[in-house]
Amino acid sequence: MARRFLTPALAAALAPFLVTVPVSAQPVAEASLTATECQIGAYRGPDGDFVALARSGGNPNAGLRYLFRDGRRGATGDVDAPVRCQGDTVRIGDAAGTKAAGTWARIAFRETPTTFDSAGSRLSGMLIEPPGSDPRRPLVVMVHGSERSSPIGGIYGYAMAAQGLAVFVYDKRGTGASEGEYTQNFELLANDAAAALKQARAMTPDRTGRTGFFGGSQGGWVAPLAATLTPADFVAVGFGLVASPIEEDREQMVAEVRAAGLGQEAEALVNRLSQATARLLLTNFSEGYDEIDSARALLANQPWVARIHGEHSGAMLRMSNDELRRIGRARFDNLELIWDYDAVSALRRLRTPLLWVLAGEDQEAPIETTRSALLGLRAEGRPVDLYLFPGTDHGMIEFTAGPDGSRRYTRITDGYLKLLGDWMKSEARGAYGRAEHLTAQ
Known part of the structure; x- marks a missing residue:
């Protein structure tokens, strides 16, 4: 969330909110359902429900992204999409799971x-x-x-x-x-x-x-x-x-340890790693190398260490001190985060x-x-x-x-x-x- 290196799966899941995120590969429906016959905006049903449509990157034949008020989402070009574009209206099919199936009019924003x-x-x-x-x-x-x-x-x-x-x-x-x-x-x-x-x-x-x-x-x-x-x-x-972004990184690592059922000793080790990487960040990579060496030594023989990432500490752990001195600030501290x-x-x-x-x-x-x-x-x-x-x-x-x-x-x-x-x-x-x-x- 600080620098925000989302996992690929979660980045794809957030695609409905982002205009330029590529649409996941989906079977494409008939050409009549492509973006050329859809208009971005929102459409309202007779019961007050709505569906919002917006552009997305990637395959142009996938159409527009849709999002219903209740959170159902997808692309108008999906073969099972409940949204069918009809110029200034959309046709909501029974697959939408709504009592307001029918033709919904575009809201004149x-x-x-x-x-x-x-x-x-x-x-x-x-x-x-x-x-x-x-x-x-x-x-x-x-x-x-x-x-x-x-x-x-x-x-x-x-x-x-x-x-x-x-x-x-x-x-x-x-x-x-x-x-x-x-x-x-x-x-x-x-x-x-x-x-x-x-x-x-x-x-x-x-x-x-x-x-x-x-x-x-x-x-x-x-x-x-x-x-x-x-x-x-x-x-x-x-x-x-x-x-803080430092606390976010530590909490992510603790959550990873708990998800893997690794216990309090593992939590203590990742907390120690977080303290070392925090000192690097807060001193513009001028201090903290002894501390991260100590953390590396303690973590070196832990079979689970490859599963620990956090927001930035996992990557720092796997870099040498020479690399951190040379490119650490450019890689991790180039966006003026507090x-x-x-x-x-x-x-x-x-x-x-x-x-x-x-x-x-x-x-x-x-x-x-x-x-x-x-x-x-x-x-x-x-x-x-x-x-x-x-x-x-x-x-x-x-x-x-x-x-x-x-x-x-x-x-x-x-x-x-x-x-x-x-x-x-x-x-x-x-x-x-x-x-x-x-x-x-």
């Missing part, structure tokens, strides 16, 4: 491109507004994860707008049509997000009510920080961390209501420290709403596990998208799929 300045760079954005005018309509700025793909024309923005929200998406600096150098410096990215909200407000002076941020994954570090730089009425975070970022301190400066949604079995962003920190903030009387979806991995994606522990990712969990939309509209109540509303430690 108003999409307004724009540019705005932040810290000396010109950034490119898009405002998406539902039909009609409502001065109470919430406005949300979508804050990036660590991806380099453009969210403009992406499925997540349309899925939020289909729920009655005005949505502002923008290319993060150094990506898409935005100027500047790509970075993962949370302070600079938060400045950009605050500038994006200012621009979105200026574009909707009489057409919106509550305004705020949504951040997914790495955006969970950036969105709350942005809300301390500009007035905001809410912050929502999905599958983010209340931990390695010891104090996420709890940033949240204590936040004065706005906060929604945080956890993926119960998140391998990329293990949740133990985050859950404990958020429940602690809630116990202090801070306005924190905390939900957990069991049986989900990073991205709120459900999966089935193979005998070897590998995961086959299936769908976004039911209730997640609706929870986000309802909460931003101050309408969250009742059950959301299998979500657990966490209220006490």
